[in-house]
Each structure stands twice: as C-alpha cells, then as structure tokens.
Amino acid sequence: MRVFVRVYGSLQRTSAVGQEEKVVEINDGWRVRDLLEDVNIWESDARAILINGRKARLDRRLRNRDRIELSSERKILRPE
Secondary structure, eight states: OEEEEEEETTHHHHSSSOSSOEEEEOOTTOBHHHHHHHTTOOGGGOOEEEETTEEOOTTOBOOTTOEEEEESSSSOOOOO
C-alpha cells in the first residue's frame, strides 16, 4: 500500500519528507503513529494531522492512497 505525505512548518527541515510531497510505502494495519516513526517525526512534533483533508488522530488507521498532511503548527498553513 502507499500513501502520499506532505509536511509543513519545521517538519520540512527535520523529517524525512522534505518540502515536496512524498510517496511512502506502508504495511496493512499501519496507523498515523507508525507513519510518523517511518518518516522520522516525533509524535509531539505533529501538532496538526489531516488525512484526505479531515482532522485525524495518531491512532487513525491508514488506507491505500490516503493523503496525509502534517504540521508542527496547530493548523495546516498551506503556501499559496
């Protein structure tokens, strides 16, 4: 399975995702917290989590082709 990950704020510098959207191969049954570990993000650093445009929690199970957005800020601030 694969998901699409984009990060904002300081996570662009500190995570394995970087500034562009990244495709990440995941295993069946993975949750958001498993993805965070895989892309080198501390749970406490992911202050805003969106999956397919909706707020999500760390225990949310991921599905094939989900679009995950993570931010070090309380809100996702997309650049214009």
